[in-house]
Amino acid sequence: MAEPIVVNPITRLEGHGRITIFLDDQGDVQRAYFQVPELRGFENFLVGRPAEDAPQITSRICGVCPTAHHMAATKALDDLYQVEPPEVAKKLRELVYNVFMLEDHALHLFFLGGPDFVVGPTAPKADRNVLGVIQKAGLEIGKRVIRMRKDLRAIIQELGGKVIHPVFGLPGGVAKPMTEDMRKRFVEVADRGVDFALFCEKLLEDVVLGNPAYVKAITSDAYTHRTHYMGLVDDRNRPNFYDGRIRVVDPAGQEILKFPGKDYLEHIAEHAEPWTYVKFPFLKKLGWRGFVDGAESGVYSVAPLARLNVSDGMATPRAAELREKFFATLGGRPVHHTLANHWARVIEIVYAAERLKDLVGDPGITDPNVRTLPTATPREGIGVVEAPRGVLIHHYESDDRGVLTSANLIVATQHNAARIAMSVDKAARGVIHKGVVDDGILNQVEMAFRAYDPCHACATHSLPGHMPLWVRIHDARGELVKEIRRDG
Amino acid sequence: MSDGEFQPKIVAFVCNWCTYIAADAAGVARARYSPNVRLVRTMCSGRVDPQFVLASFEKGADAVLLCGCHPRDCHYTAGNYKALRRFVLLKKMLAQMGLEDGRVRLEWISASEAEKFRRVVEEMTQDVRRLGPYKENGGK
Amino acid sequence: MASKPKVAFYWCASCGGCEEAVVDLAEAVLDVVSAVDIVFWPVALDFKVADVEALPDGAITASFINGAVRLSEQEEMARLLRRKSKFVIAFGSCSHMGGVPGLANLWDRKSIFAWYYHDAPSVAVDGGAEPQETVRVPEGTLTLPAFWDTVKPLDAVIDVDYYLPGCPPTPKLIANAVGALLSGNLPPRGAVLAGTRALCHECRLNATKPEKLLLKDLKRVHQVTVDPEKCLLAQGVLCLGPVTRGGCEALCVAGNMPCTGCFGPTDEVRDQGAKGIAFLSSVVDFDAQEEIERALGNVPDPVGTFYRYSLPRSYLVRKRGVPSHG
Numbered sequence: 016m017a018e019p020i021v022v023n024p025i026t027r028l029e030g031h032g033r034i035t036i037f038l039d040d041q042g043d044v045q046r047a048y049f050q051v052p053e054l055r056g057f058e059n060f061l062v063g064r065p066a067e068d069a070p071q072i073t074s075r076i077c078g079v080c081p082t083a084h085h086m087a088a089t090k091a092l093d094d095l096y097q098v099e100p101p102e103v104a105k106k107l108r109e110l111v112y113n114v115f116m117l118e119d120h121a122l123h124l125f126f127l128g129g130p131d132f133v134v135g136p137t138a139p140k141a142d143r144n145v146l147g148v149i150q151k152a153g154l155e156i157g158k159r160v161i162r163m164r165k166d167l168r169a170i171i172q173e174l175g176g177k178v179i180h181p182v183f184g185l186p187g188g189v190a191k192p193m194t195e196d197m198r199k200r201f202v203e204v205a206d207r208g209v210d211f212a213l214f215c216e217k218l219l220e221d222v223v224l225g226n227p228a229y230v231k232a233i234t235s236d237a238y239t240h241r242t243h244y245m246g247l248v249d250d251r252n253r254p255n256f257y258d259g260r261i262r263v264v265d266p267a268g269q270e271i272l273k274f275p276g277k278d279y280l281e282h283i284a285e286h287a288e289p290w291t292y293v294k295f296p297f298l299k300k301l302g303w304r305g306f307v308d309g310a311e312s313g314v315y316s317v318a319p320l321a322r323l324n325v326s327d328g329m330a331t332p333r334a335a336e337l338r339e340k341f342f343a344t345l346g347g348r349p350v351h352h353t354l355a356n357h358w359a360r361v362i363e364i365v366y367a368a369e370r371l372k373d374l375v376g377d378p379g380i381t382d383p384n385v386r387t388l389p390t391a392t393p394r395e396g397i398g399v400v401e402a403p404r405g406v407l408i409h410h411y412e413s414d415d416r417g418v419l420t421s422a423n424l425i426v427a428t429q430h431n432a433a434r435i436a437m438s439v440d441k442a443a444r445g446v447i448h449k450g451v452v453d454d455g456i457l458n459q460v461e462m463a464f465r466a467y468d469p470c471h472a473c474a475t476h477s478l479p480g481h482m483p484l485w486v487r488i489h490d491a492r493g494e495l496v497k498e499i500r501r502d503g
Numbered sequence: 504m505s506d507g508e509f510q511p512k513i514v515a516f517v518c519n520w521c522t523y524i525a526a527d528a529a530g531v532a533r534a535r536y537s538p539n540v541r542l543v544r545t546m547c548s549g550r551v552d553p554q555f556v557l558a559s560f561e562k563g564a565d566a567v568l569l570c571g572c573h574p575r576d577c578h579y580t581a582g583n584y585k586a587l588r589r590f591v592l593l594k595k596m597l598a599q600m601g602l603e604d605g606r607v608r609l610e611w612i613s614a615s616e617a618e619k620f621r622r623v624v625e626e627m628t629q630d631v632r633r634l635g636p637y638k639e640n641g642g643k
Numbered sequence: 644m645a646s647k648p649k650v651a652f653y654w655c656a657s658c659g660g661c662e663e664a665v666v667d668l669a670e671a672v673l674d675v676v677s678a679v680d681i682v683f684w685p686v687a688l689d690f691k692v693a694d695v696e697a698l699p700d701g702a703i704t705a706s707f708i709n710g711a712v713r714l715s716e717q718e719e720m721a722r723l724l725r726r727k728s729k730f731v732i733a734f735g736s737c738s739h740m741g742g743v744p745g746l747a748n749l750w751d752r753k754s755i756f757a758w759y760y761h762d763a764p765s766v767a768v769d770g771g772a773e774p775q776e777t778v779r780v781p782e783g784t785l786t787l788p789a790f791w792d793t794v795k796p797l798d799a800v801i802d803v804d805y806y807l808p809g810c811p812p813t814p815k816l817i818a819n820a821v822g823a824l825l826s827g828n829l830p831p832r833g834a835v836l837a838g839t840r841a842l843c844h845e846c847r848l849n850a851t852k853p854e855k856l857l858l859k860d861l862k863r864v865h866q867v868t869v870d871p872e873k874c875l876l877a878q879g880v881l882c883l884g885p886v887t888r889g890g891c892e893a894l895c896v897a898g899n900m901p902c903t904g905c906f907g908p909t910d911e912v913r914d915q916g917a918k919g920i921a922f923l924s925s926v927v928d929f930d931a932q933e934e935i936e937r938a939l940g941n942v943p944d945p946v947g948t949f950y951r952y953s954l955p956r957s958y959l960v961r962k963r964g965v966p967s968h969g
Contacts, residue, residue, distance in 0.1 A: 019783055023692050024685045029659050031685075031716075037782035045782045052716055052788050054774075055656055056755040058763065060746035063599065064947045067865040071903065072951075075743040078660020078811060092865070122666070126687065140689045146676070158670065165669040176898020178667070179660040179811050183898055186865050190899040284767035287760050289775040290785040296765070303767065386868050410764075417863075418943050423763050458689065553917035557958035574930065581930070588924035591935050596920060596945035599749070601963035 022457050027127045027144070028465055029079050030428070036443050036460070042450025047443035049436045049464065051293040061422035066095055066393060066413050069422075070184035073409065076426065079122075081180045082115040082171065083402035083427070086257070087409040089184030094277070095396025095411055096389035098187035103382040107189050109257040110374040111174055111181075112400070116256050117208060117367040118167040119403045120319075120360050124215055125160050128357055128465045132223050136232075136462060137455025152218075163211045166204045173197060188386035195381050205372040209333075212368035216337060216361040223357065224344070233354040234345075237445025238463060241266040241308045241351045242434055243298060243315035246322035247276075247401045253330040254322045254366070256401040262325045263298065265310050268349040270325075272300065276399030279408050283425065286433075295433040296425055306437045314437070317405025317430040318467060319359035324349035329362075331369030337362045353438050356466040393417040402427040404467065431467045438463040511631035513540045513624070514559040515568040517612075518548045520578040522570035524614035534621045537628040540568065547571070549582025553593050556607060563638070566606045566631040568623070573611040583611070605630045606637065648704035648825065651683040651695070652734075653724055655717035656744050656794065657710025661735040662686045664811035668818055675821055679704075683724075692720070695727060703728040705824050707807075711737040711744045711955065712795045716788035725801040732820065732836075736810040736905050738797035739835075740915075741955025743810070746947065748954050748961035751792040794955045806835040810905035810952060813891055837890030841909060842902055846884055846893040848874045857928035861941040864900060875901045876926065881942065883949075886918045905952050914958050919949030 017038055025032035031053045037045040057076055064072060070088040074081035086108060093100060100108075123129070126145040134147035142150075149157035168178045174191055175181030183189045193201075223229045232238065243266065247259040261279070263272035272282055285294040286303045297303045297313030304312045315321075323342075329335040341362060342348050345355060374380060393413045400407050405427035412421040428435075442463035446456050517523045523544045529536070545551055548571025556567045569590060571583040590609040597607055608627060612619050654662065662684075668675065682703060683690045706728040712718050725731055736742040747755065760766060760773045778785045797803055807820050820836045823829050830836070843849050852874035862879045869875060875882040875896065882901035884893070888909050895902050908915040923942065929935045942948055950957055 026685045026689045026691070027687060029686065031654075035785055046780075048780070048785055050785065050787065053656065053714065054755070054759070054790060055713070055744040056747040056750060056759070059750045059755045059758055063749065063944055064746075065863060065944050067863060068944075068947060068951075072743055072746075072947075075658050075660070075810070078658040078663050081658070081660065096865075126666075143689050144687055157673075161669050161672070165667075168667065172894070174898075176895045176900055179663050181898070182895045182900035190864075190869075191871070280764055283765060285763070285765045286767055287772040287774070289772050290778045290780065290787065292774050292787065292790075294760070294766070297767075299767075388868070389865060416943055417865075423765055425765060454689075553920045554912070554914050554958070557914055557917050561958045584930040585924055587930070587932060588927055588935050588939075589920055591932065591939055592920045592924060592942070592945055595939070595942075596916070596949070599944070599946040599962070600959050601965075602959075 020452055020457070022461065025461055025464060027130070027461075029077065032464070034439055034443075034460060036447065038447070038450060042448065044440075044444045044447050047440045047460065048290060049439040050291045051432075052291075054292040058422045058424055061411070061419050064419050066092055066396075066411060066417045066419055067186065069409070069411060069419065071180065071182060073424070074180045076424075078179050080115075080119060080402050080404070080427075082112065082175075083400055083407050084409070085181055085184050086112055087398045087400045087402075087407045089186070090258075090398030090400065091396040091409040091411050092184070092186035092398070093396070094398060095393045095413060095417070096186040097391040098387050098389040100188045100387055101382070101384055103192070103379055104188035104385045104387075105257075106374055106377060106380055107174065107193060107385060108184070110371060110380070111171055111183070112257050113367040113371045113374065114167050114170050116403060117212065117364055117371065118164045120364045120367070121160060121164055121211075121215060123403075124219065124357075124361060124364070125157075128462075131458070131462050131465065132219075132226075132229060132357070136459050140454050140458075143458065159211070163207065167208065170201055170204060185386065186389050190385075192383040192385045193381050198375060198381055201375045205368070205375045208368040209365075209372055212361075212365040213333065215364050219358060219361045233352050235445070237442050238353045238438065238466075239351050240316075240353060240434055240437055240441070242312065243271070243310075244321035244324040244349060245315050245317050245406055245430060246325040247399065247406060248325060249330065251330075252325070252327035254326050254363070254401070255330065256367070258400070261399065261406060263315065264325050264349060266308070266349065266351070267310065268324065272298070276408060277397040279397070279399070279410070279425070285425070285429075293432045294429060295436075296430050297433065306433055306440070308437070314433045315430065316434045317427060318356060318403070319363050320350060320353070320356040321405065322401065323359045323362065329366055331366050331373070333369060334362055334366035337365055353434075353463060353466045404428050405430050428467070435464055435467050438467070509632055509636060511539050511565040511628055511636075512563060513566045513568055513627060513631060514543060514564045515540045515570060515624070516543050516545055516548070516551045516555065518571045518578075518583075519544055519546045521572040521576070521614050522612040522620065525612050525617045525620040528614070528617035529621050532617060534617065536621045536625045539628045540624045547577065547579050547582035548586035549577070549579065549584075551586060551589070553589055556593060560637055565634075565637040566608070566627060568627055569607070569609045570612050570620075573613055576613065603634050605634055647678065647680040649682045649698075649702055650679040651681070651703050651706040651724060651728065652686075653683065653706065653708050653720055654686070655708065655710030655721065655738065655797070656713045657735075657737060659686065660811040661709035664735075664814060664817060667814045669814070671814070671818055675818075678825055679821075692723070695723060698727050700726050701729055705730040705732060707732045707734040708797055709734040709738050709811075711741050712797060712800050713744065713747070713791055713793075714788040715791070718800045721797060721801045730804045730824065731797075731801060732805045732807055733797040733803045734807045735812055736808060736907070736952040738803075739806045739808050739956075740907050740953040741794050741796045742952050745794045745796075745953070745955040746951070747794050749946065749965075750962075751965045752790050754965045756790075793961050796956050799955070804832050805829070808835055808837050808888060808906040809891060812837075813894075816890055835888065835907070835910065837888055837906055839910060840889050842884040842887045842889040842891070842893055842906070845889045846896055848872070848893075848896060851877060853877055856926045858926050859928055859938070861927070861938055863941055869899055871899050881923065881948065883919060886912070886915060886922050903951055904949070907953055915953045916946070916949035916957055920945065
């Protein structure tokens with residue numbers, strides 16, 4: 016048997032991963048395994064910690080979506096202490112949360128998944144990153160994206176202390192209110208945010224849907240799975256990132272479950288395999304039947320495509336229109352094409368921007384009373400939000416003093432873990448034949464993963480062409496050491 | 504002492520004005536007690552930085568004894584109260600780190616209490632001998 | 644034209660926040676990018692391990708490595724990058740001191756696996772397979788890196804030239820560090836590239852911190868609404884500013900929450916947690932044991948409070964013996 020092909024590490028996404036591809040004697044794929052070689056043990060070392068430290072400790076699970084964990088933990092603390100935050104605190108939380116969803120989704124579009132479409136899936140390795148995107152789309156667009164994310168993240172920093180690992184979540188409220196001065200500045204950013212979101216959506220439509228080869232790839236069987244879908248919805252079955260009930264639809268789009276987050280243990284269980292550290296949640300109602308599609312399989316998916324698939328509409332007008340267009344174009348709800356996650360994600364960018372604009376325009380948002388101090392004896396709490404990558408569940412138990420005795424977390428990407436493994440396997444079978452393997456082909460296998468997982472930092476590499484550039488180099492004391500100018 | 508019997512290494516931080524004098528007096532009186540303690544003299548028990556206690560374990564101690572003047576007798580008025588507060592927090596923290604009770608002890612021993620010094624050291628040596636070496640069971 | 648200095652970024656047991664911190668250079672990142680050639684950065688670029696192995700030793704001017712080391716693969720990658728690099732910078736709290744994942748040193752592999760793969764309430768009754776380092780599958784053999792009992796900071800496995808502290812380091816400190824590297828204007832090897840004084844000195848509330856701080860009462864953050872114009876310590880909230888290195892401009896305090904110590908101690912202190920204990924002991928205003936214990940009852944978790952980011956780098960490193968969970 017030949018040595019397996021190993022893609023190590025997987026790139027342009029968050030977290031560690033490797034893909035091991037076994038070929039048969041004909042050079043076709045026997046099986047591709049998606050391995051997650053990491054674990055840190057958060058549930059264990061949360062035990063013994065004061066519950067109020069959980070939002071800041073759990074945010075360290077992910078520095079790209081720290082706000083998601085911070086929020087799920089904060090809501091779990093509300094439940095633990097049976098304390099209801101003032102309305103303004105809930106609005107502030109949801110505001111911060113939508114800012115975060117907006118900037119994180121934008122990061123994925125331009126820096127992570129987007130390059131595969133803008134630059135091309137089989138473009139040279141050195142070009143498949145944000146700089147390649149900037150070269151293709153233009154420096155002005157690059158600067159607009161950088162500036163928009165910077166201004167959005169500045170909102171999170173101002174309200175939350177830090178943008179990476181914020182500190183604002185407390186049981187019964189948030190640590191800092193919004194002043195009128197802040198609100199005025201945030202309104203300006205929110206207005207630009209809506210324009211930016213619509214621009215992103217149009218860009219994706221032009222670049223991706225305007226390219227027949229991409230449309231073919233998106234709708235191809237190699238990147239399609241017929242599974243269940245799960246997402247958080249409001250009382251009108253519209254996605255809400257901050258709060259709601261968990262809705263599950265089957266591969267035909269029919270609702271089979273709708274439950275509050277605190278009942279998650281009745282409906283979700285986890286399966287483990289010896290070849291990966293990640294666990295695989297599945298629907299208890301159907302049981303674990305292995306890495307298979309279908310209405311009889313307990314495998315389900317979360318995140319943008321899933322959130323649209325479980326929805327009956329969107330809560331904001333432009334996003335609602337785009338959702339209609341999405342389903343009309345792709346043949347109705349539900350859509351099973353994994354790569355359609357990219358389009359669903361930009362529709363969510365529009366929703367997040369519109370929701371942000373609503374919240375920042377709410378006159379009550381500057382109410383300074385942002386805390387209800389807890390008084391009840393803490394016991395047990397469950398908090399659920401929609402992270403960018405899917406449903407996020409934090410479950411804590413504590414003693415009378417509010418020191419944690421137990422923690423159980425089901426982290427967004429986990430819900431997708433089985434479908435991701437299946438996607439990578441199927442994509443590998445679809446693109447690798449007769450032993451022909453090169454960097455571009457392997458990247459097309461990686462694209463099967465990338466559609467699910469936004470994440471992470473910008474790509475930086477040598478800048479192309481003829482832009483004017485001004486480089487200032489400072490020493491460790493901040494003093495200017497050297498200045499280089501190159502005019503365009 | 505029989506060959507092969509575990510000989511605990513106990514580091515004792517003793518204050519100059521009280522316990523050190525007691526230890527000295529014990530020596531002058533040729534009091535008999537286990538020779539397992541190593542004395543480190545500080546001017547006041549309040550000088551003992553918690554880092555000293557932890558460093559002792561890192562450097563091979565099996566136990567640490569902290570000694571100072573009785574409450575109200577501190578040569579510098581309140582240094583021993585600081586030592587007491589540090590000890591309370593340290594004990595809590597060490598319990599979380601799995602350090603057995605008995606490996607860190609605080610005693611007020613005045614200059615005239617040579618017999619108390621002898622007794623405390625003897626007791627602690629026996630206790631720690633029973634607990635075993637610190638570096639086993641995951642001590643680093 | 645001289646070739647640009649090569650730079651690499653890598654993450655061990657990391658959350659990715661340090662990567663995001665680089666992106667938060669915003670427009671300044673374009674300046675950095677024009678000055679260097681990034682040869683490895685899995686989060687953002689498609690270069691693989693094989694591409695790094697193919698470089699000559701020492702070809703990389705600087706590798707910025709974040710994340711703690713707790714899997715065998717992370718040590719291997721750290722050693723690979725050390726060989727290929729002139730400078731290695733431990734980037735962020737986790738590589739500097741072990742970071743939040745370092746709290747796993749209160750546990751071990753057996754107990755972590757027992758909860759995660761067997762005892763957690765959501766694990767399926769028949770779903771408790773444990774990951775193995777070598778697994779035979781029908782098609783061949785798969786391997787996983789070993790999961791160690793003990794989390795280590797980066798300098799426990801390779802020589803480290805500089806440390807950029809923080810969870811994460813701020814964009815300003817990152818920019819300064821990159822600038823220092825490129826200009827060759829580096830401090831002595833082993834330096835921590837942030838402030839040299841305790842955080843209080845740069846905190847906007849420093850003026851309201853009393854000369855003699857004496858507290859009769861300590862409050863946990865969820866029990867009080869703080870006055871945002873007054874030193875948090877003076878209000879009885881445990882802020883670790885006095886025992887934490889400055890450089891972040893007290894961001895958490897600007898969010899009305901106390902400092903939790905992520906920049907680690909100042910140069911003079913070897914063990915941040917122990918110093919935290921000493922500091923708290925200095926400000927609690929009781930002399931009788933009972934009253935001391937009562938006041939300190941509101942610090943129910945000294946290890947998590949004082950060693951939140953630095954347990955692997957502490958004198959004791961890890962817990963002796965480990966409890967069963969639940």
